[in-house]
Amino acid sequence: MSMTIISLRAALQSLPENAPEAVVDHLFASHLLRELGFESEEIHPQYNTGDGAVDKAARRTIGDDIFLHTKSNPYLLLELKGRDVNLSEDAAQYQKTVKQLKNYLLAPNCQTIQWGIITNSCHIQLFRKHGKVIYPATQCLPLDADNIDNVVASIRKKIENPTKALTIALYNNKGGVGKTTTTVNLAAILTFLGKKVLAIDFDPNQQDLTSSLGLPLSKGSVFEALKERNIELQSTLHPYKFPLRKVNSELRFDIIPADRELTDVSENLLRNYFKFPTLYDKLEFSRQEYDYILIDAPPNWRVFSQLAVYAADVVLIPTKHNNLFSLENAAIVMKKFIPEVQSQKGDGSPIPLPIFFNGEKITPFQLEVAQKEINNILKNAQKEGFDLLSYFYPKYTNANRDLRIHELPSYANIAGSAFSRIPAVYRDRSAHEYYKNLAKEYFLQ
Ligand SMILES: Nc1ncnc2c1ncn2[C@@H]1O[C@H](COP(=O)(O)OP(=O)(O)OP(=O)(O)O)[C@@H](O)[C@H]1O
Numbered sequence: 079m080s081m082t083i084i085s086l087r088a089a090l091q092s093l094p095e096n097a098p099e100a101v102v103d104h105l106f107a108s109h110l111l112r113e114l115g116f117e118s119e120e121i122h123p124q125y126n127t128g129d130g131a132v133d134k135a136a137r138r139t140i141g142d143d144i145f146l147h148t149k150s151n152p153y154l155l156l157e158l159k160g161r162d163v164n165l166s167e168d169a170a171q172y173q174k175t176v177k178q179l180k181n182y183l184l185a186p187n188c189q190t191i192q193w194g195i196i197t198n199s200c201h202i203q204l205f206r207k208h209g210k211v212i213y214p215a216t217q218c219l220p221l222d223a224d225n226i227d228n229v230v231a232s233i234r235k236k237i238e239n240p241t242k243a244l245t246i247a248l249y250n251n252k253g254g255v256g257k258t259t260t261t262v263n264l265a266a267i268l269t270f271l272g273k274k275v276l277a278i279d280f281d282p283n284q285q286d287l288t289s290s291l292g293l294p295l296s297k298g299s300v301f302e303a304l305k306e307r308n309i310e311l312q313s314t315l316h317p318y319k320f321p322l323r324k325v326n327s328e329l330r331f332d333i334i335p336a337d338r339e340l341t342d343v344s345e346n347l348l349r350n351y352f353k354f355p356t357l358y359d360k361l362e363f364s365r366q367e368y369d370y371i372l373i374d375a376p377p378n379w380r381v382f383s384q385l386a387v388y389a390a391d392v393v394l395i396p397t398k399h400n401n402l403f404s405l406e407n408a409a410i411v412m413k414k415f416i417p418e419v420q421s422q423k424g425d426g427s428p429i430p431l432p433i434f435f436n437g438e439k440i441t442p443f444q445l446e447v448a449q450k451e452i453n454n455i456l457k458n459a460q461k462e463g464f465d466l467l468s469y470f471y472p473k474y475t476n477a478n479r480d481l482r483i484h485e486l487p488s489y490a491n492i493a494g495s496a497f498s499r500i501p502a503v504y505r506d507r508s509a510h511e512y513y514k515n516l517a518k519e520y521f522l523q
């Protein structure tokens with residue numbers, strides 16, 4: 079291997095203009111991985127993911143466990159392309175390569191993987207994997223001799239300091255679709271399953287999450303913490319505790335309650351205090367502390383929703399199969415609101431997760447009607463240049479025209495739980511199963 083002290087920059091410059099994959103591999107890949115902090119014995123070429131071979135897998139040596147020898151617990155995958163493959167974000171080959179990487183990241187031998195990279199030496203993009211969720215950690219960045227050292231250093235910094243938490247905003251600008259109910263019960267079930275969870279009531283006008291758990295409203299302290307540079311949002315945490323008497327223990331997750339002082343503040347004034355990154359910045363303390371951060375947003379596209387979506391890695395969008403507006407609004411979130419935030423944030427996040435149907439009984443006939451509506455929505459989106467297929471029909475492939483959308487059934491004990499101030503999943507076996515299935519469908523590996 080030509081691994082003398084030639085710099086990554088020089089390696090890039092040595093590449094022929096149309097270098098095919100084998101040449102990019104030979105002249106560039108090892109240098110890149112070295113710059114990302116991996117020695118040669120920490121890199122495995124043609125790693126068997128259990129679902130095909132990925133070009134490189136890498137992991138730092140732990141004690142005497144050398145990755146090249148034990149092949150165990152990979153940390154990062156690299157899917158390499160030649161310069162003849164166009165990896166700019168709007169290219170079809172880019173979409174295909176991302177799909178390929180995602181398959182590898184979810185393959186059986188890749189449970190421990192935290193990161194995935196695609197590159198052809200002209201572009202590079204880093205993806206984060208958290209449980210089942212894969213989302214961009216950078217945009218797809220063009221590489222050249224002038225920027226490569228900085229770009230690769232910034233990627234290295236990310237992969238060496240992975241955030242523990244996945245931040246999820248629950249959002250649909252259609253009201254009453256189950257955002258708050260999903261936030262509460264998802265927080266509760268993830269806690270039950272051993273995860274450390276923070277739930278944020280970011281709908282100060284309705285305050286439903288806070289009141290459904292029987293917690294006191296904040297009397298100005300959340301507002302202060304968001305507004306003042308030197309006040310930590312951490313100081314506003316409130317635990318929700320559910321006793322497990324039989325085993326003399328308790329379940330506990332943390333809440334940032336709604337702040338009643340935020341209810342009467344005008345949108346204009348709020349915009350003076352809060353910028354898109356305000357909540358994201360204030361949550362810095364929590365990203366190494368929790369496994370999941372769930373943010374309940376209000377049903378409009380105003381300041382609280384915007385801050386919630388900006389703070390998120392991914393956006394979970396509840397819909398109702400029999401409410402056309404909830405489906406159309408889901409598409410608007412994907413086509414308009416999320417891209418608006420992405421362009422401000424600049425790291426490729428947040429991305430939408432596929433929709434689910436919440437809380438309505440569905441007959442086969444109604445399902446057919448809903449699919450017709452969705453097909454129209456997809457067709458119109460395509461005319462505007464958006465491919466939303468995988469966000470509505472995540473199981474659909476060309477080979478397998480599977481139109482299933484995850485359903486969370488309608489269930490009286492889910493609706494009734496707010497009155498008891500206890501999440502339904504802690505009171506009711508069926509509710510417990512429904513939300514466990516939701517957590518498994520979207521988040522848990
Ligand atoms: N799976 C379900 N089964 C039965 N009832 C449900 C279910 N999900 C939500 N509900 C009920 O539907 C109503 C609306 O739900 P929720 O308040 O969670 O929606 P939301 O999207 O947060 O509303 P808003 O837009 O007003 O914030 C509530 O009364 C809730 O109890």
Ligand SMILES: [Mg+2]
Pocket residue numbers: 257258259281284286374375376
């Ligand atoms: Mg709500």
